[in-house]
Amino acid sequence: MKKNTASKGIFSFIKDCLLWNLSGPISYQIYLCILVCLMMAGIYGYVVQFKLGLSATNMSNIVSWGFYISNFTFLVGVAAAAVMLILPSYIFKDKDLYKVAIIGEGVAVGALVMCMTFVFVDLGRPLQFWHLTPGIGQLNFPSSLLAWDIIVLNGYLALNALVPAYILYCHYKGREPVGKFYKPFIVLSIGWAIAIHMVTAFLYQGLPARPFWNNPLMGPRFLASAFAAGPAIISLVLHVVNSTTNFKIENKIFNKLRIIIVSAAVINLLMLFSEIFKEFYFPTHHSQSATYLFFGLQGHDSLVPWIWTAISINFIGTMILAFNPFRERQIILFPALILLIVGIWIEKGIGLIVPGLIPSPMGEVTSYAPSNIELLITLGILGLGMFVVTMLLKPALIIEKEYDDNHEH
Amino acid sequence: MDSDKKKKMNRRTFLKGAASAAIAGSAAVTVGCEGKGLLGSSEAYALEFQEYFKKYYRVMTPVERQETVTRLEKLAKIKQDITVNIDTTKPGENVLFGYAFNVTRCEGYMECIQACVKENNLDRKSNTQYIQIFEMEPGQMTPDQGDSKFFHMVPQDGHFYMGVQCFHCENPPCVKACPTKATWKEDDGIVVVDYDWCIGCRYCMAACPYMGRRFNWNEPEVPKDEITKNQHYLGNRKRVKGMMEKCTFCIQRTRKGKLTACAEACPTGARVFGNLLDPDSEIRFVLENKKVYRLKEDLGTEPKFWYFID
Numbered sequence: 001m002k003k004n005t006a007s008k009g010i011f012s013f014i015k016d017c018l019l020w021n022l023s024g025p026i027s028y029q030i031y032l033c034i035l036v037c038l039m040m041a042g043i044y045g046y047v048v049q050f051k052l053g054l055s056a057t058n059m060s061n062i063v064s065w066g067f068y069i070s071n072f073t074f075l076v077g078v079a080a081a082a083v084m085l086i087l088p089s090y091i092f093k094d095k096d097l098y099k100v101a102i103i104g105e106g107v108a109v110g111a112l113v114m115c116m117t118f119v120f121v122d123l124g125r126p127l128q129f130w131h132l133t134p135g136i137g138q139l140n141f142p143s144s145l146l147a148w149d150i151i152v153l154n155g156y157l158a159l160n161a162l163v164p165a166y167i168l169y170c171h172y173k174g175r176e177p178v179g180k181f182y183k184p185f186i187v188l189s190i191g192w193a194i195a196i197h198m199v200t201a202f203l204y205q206g207l208p209a210r211p212f213w214n215n216p217l218m219g220p221r222f223l224a225s226a227f228a229a230g231p232a233i234i235s236l237v238l239h240v241v242n243s244t245t246n247f248k249i250e251n252k253i254f255n256k257l258r259i260i261i262v263s264a265a266v267i268n269l270l271m272l273f274s275e276i277f278k279e280f281y282f283p284t285h286h287s288q289s290a291t292y293l294f295f296g297l298q299g300h301d302s303l304v305p306w307i308w309t310a311i312s313i314n315f316i317g318t319m320i321l322a323f324n325p326f327r328e329r330q331i332i333l334f335p336a337l338i339l340l341i342v343g344i345w346i347e348k349g350i351g352l353i354v355p356g357l358i359p360s361p362m363g364e365v366t367s368y369a370p371s372n373i374e375l376l377i378t379l380g381i382l383g384l385g386m387f388v389v390t391m392l393l394k395p396a397l398i399i400e401k402e403y404d405d406n407h408e409h
Numbered sequence: 410m411d412s413d414k415k416k417k418m419n420r421r422t423f424l425k426g427a428a429s430a431a432i433a434g435s436a437a438v439t440v441g442c443e444g445k446g447l448l449g450s451s452e453a454y455a456l457e458f459q460e461y462f463k464k465y466y467r468v469m470t471p472v473e474r475q476e477t478v479t480r481l482e483k484l485a486k487i488k489q490d491i492t493v494n495i496d497t498t499k500p501g502e503n504v505l506f507g508y509a510f511n512v513t514r515c516e517g518y519m520e521c522i523q524a525c526v527k528e529n530n531l532d533r534k535s536n537t538q539y540i541q542i543f544e545m546e547p548g549q550m551t552p553d554q555g556d557s558k559f560f561h562m563v564p565q566d567g568h569f570y571m572g573v574q575c576f577h578c579e580n581p582p583c584v585k586a587c588p589t590k591a592t593w594k595e596d597d598g599i600v601v602v603d604y605d606w607c608i609g610c611r612y613c614m615a616a617c618p619y620m621g622r623r624f625n626w627n628e629p630e631v632p633k634d635e636i637t638k639n640q641h642y643l644g645n646r647k648r649v650k651g652m653m654e655k656c657t658f659c660i661q662r663t664r665k666g667k668l669t670a671c672a673e674a675c676p677t678g679a680r681v682f683g684n685l686l687d688p689d690s691e692i693r694f695v696l697e698n699k700k701v702y703r704l705k706e707d708l709g710t711e712p713k714f715w716y717f718i719d
Binding site: 052053054055057059060061062064065119122123124125126127128129131132137138139140143144145146147150203204207208209210356357359360361362363364 | 468553573587589607611612614615617619651708
């Protein structure tokens with residue numbers, strides 16, 4: 001570091017981060033442009049939805065939550081999964097994972113931003129959002145699980161944004177961060193990660209009106225699937241970082257992540273099997289949603305191919321990762337990771353939310369598929385999430401690399 | 410200090426301006442430019458602006474309630490050119506409303522639905538209905554086995570009919586679910602929605618085991634000459650897109666001692682509505698002398714809506 005430390009204040013930190021984010025090779029600029037285009041498409045979709053109301057979506061009085069809430073549920077898991085890097089690196093002092101913990105936290109922030117945007121676009125009256133603010137509004141706490149979810153998601157976002165920001169700022173200034181300023185928050189964030197996903201599960205689990213959701217296994221299964229899909233996404237991000245930047249990631253890190261993913265994925269499959277057993281060994285009136293999902297009901301079977309695909313690729317992905325036939329060539333595991341992520345995304349997204357609402361409490365069966373506007377907005381939010389992750393990781397990795405190089409020599 | 414204050418003021422005025430711009434924008438989107446003349450529409454914007462910042466109904470003082478009612482009545486005059494009368498009558502002393510449905514008598518004429526749609530100013534565009542009538546076959550006991558989409562002459566031989574609407578549970582799951590307390594149970598047992606406080610998250614809809622709630626997916630439309638003008642703040646007043654709504658036991662009628670529109674319209678006398686705390690009421694007679702049952706008793710929601718067989 002050539003600049004002297006005294007001149008490096010908070011403003012030069014922000015300025016440098018912005019500069020690093022905007023500068024890069026032409027391929028990087030194109031990548032940013034694509035993300036901006038995605039976001040613009042999403043904004044266009046939202047303007048249409050804002051004008052027409054939620055009738056621009058394919059949701060109805062029966063399927064009252066759809067693609068947005070499905071994606072929200074999946075992404076809460078991705079956000080929670082950062083704990084699988086934070087826990088070993090800060091508590092068990094794992095040096096390898098410590099190097100990439102910051103990437104996990106960046107992905108968590110991106111996932112949380114997407115979660116909140118998904119909830120926001122799902123609101124019928126977004127301008128009245130302030131009614132949730134304690135003090136000027138009325139937050140139905142502790143009665144409403146949605147109120148809990150709002151609190152835990154915002155808290156987790158703050159933890160995952162501020163702790164890495166502090167550590168990075170210290171590293172930027174070339175000094176060691178002070179443990180007592182951030183370590184308590186690390187410990188807090190570990191418990192909090194579990195909380196965001198348990199509370200999100202309770203959101204569904206606490207509804208006796210919906211037998212498909214009213215299931216005590218939901219919370220634990222949410223965690224298991226999150227700790228499989230989340231680290232899988234982080235692995236993909238690490239592959240991208242490894243191949244596009246000079247921040248090199250060793251094979252043993254991928255291997256450690258692989259072991260985490262496989263353990264969680266196997267537990268997830270076990271719980272899935274347990275749920276399927278309960279629904280179909282002695283099918284009751286309450287198994288109708290599961291019947292709808294797996295076999296179709298009254299001629300409505302649009303989800304059937306999706307769920308069987310999800311379970312198959314989930315299983316295949318888990319097996320490939322578990323037996324790892326390619327040994328040290330981690331890049332070959334890429335497709336397996338993608339299979340696992342897509343499998344969990346289908347099963348925990350649309351395969352969980354929609355059948356919970358079908359048949360309706362009065363027995364009506366219908367079909368649901370997202371409208372073009374829903375797809376457009378979802379694409380925009382995905383672009384936003386990737387943009388946030390990129391904007392956070394690019395400067396973070398530059399600072400970390402510089403700090404590491406300075407401290408090794 | 411002074412400059413500090415000035416700064417604060419500036420920030421506040423800026424925020425207010427930004428907010429009003431946002432409201433004006435949204436109002437323009439919802440209202441559309443109908444060419445009402447500059448003065449008329451600017452008054453409407455001012456009223457909409459004040460409406461946006463108004464409080465939650467249950468924490469309003471009587472004066473604030475009167476103010477919002479006046480604004481809403483003015484807005485109806487300006488925007489739709491109709492004179493509505495919105496009241497805020499409180500629950501009566503010693504009143505707890507309940508409902509009983511005579512399964513033997515109902516013949517599926519659906520006069521109740523017609524009356525309900527008319528009385529409660531329900532959206533004609535998406536054909537919103539609070540009441541569902543299910544056609545049932547012998548041996549069926551709960552509506553989820555029946556058919557709500559029948560379209561033929563009634564009554565059909567070998568069938569009977571069951572009506573379903575919001576059951577106004579004593580232990581309502583929707584109230585527990587709402588993140589903004591926008592839905593609650595009044596002292597006379599009616600579960601109501603503060604439409605303006607609802608953010609449209611639809612968690613209550615997921616929580617209701619009886620399909621009792623309806624969402625405004627689009628901007629609701631009611632022909633001007635069909636609007637019921639005697640309204641209640643928590644009842645049949647104008648709703649906009651994105652709000653949750655539901656059966657209110659015709660709060661604008663029943664709080665004034667009238668029957669609900671559905672009970673009044675029923676040609677067979679299958680619908681019994683009344684005060685559960687009045688020992689001489691018809692509903693008490695039904696509960697004491699008929700064999701009654703409720704739907705999904707196992708959930709512990711305690712609906713105040715009973716079915717009975719003659």
